[in-house]
Amino acid sequence: MRQDRQPQITAHMSTYIRVRRKELGLSLDDLAERAGCSKSHAWALERRQSKNPTLWLILALCDALQCSLNSLIGADVSQPMFSEREMALIDAHRRIFGESA
Secondary structure (H helix, E strand, C coil), X not given: CCCCCCHHHHHHHHHHHHHHHHHCXXXXXXXXXXXXXXXXXXXXXXXXXXXXXXXXXXXXXXXXXXXXXXXXXXXXXXXXXXXXXXXXXXXXXXXXXXXXX
């Protein structure tokens, strides 16, 4: 099994999928049909056992659950996510070369 590189997103997604599916009155079969995946894959997503779904499945889940990507993953995707080290490098670059570089 591949390592979960974003456990906070995986945790949010699994809870969000289950809660949103129930809000919409969808069964696992309904969700799977709408998202174009198997019922077992939908179940695994809800149980945090599918840690690296494809982008296409994530977008299909957004359609199936009538939600935004931000809502599904619990993060603002309009802004890049950088580590503290990466941000320190960006800040250093800006101090050396200015904001326009």
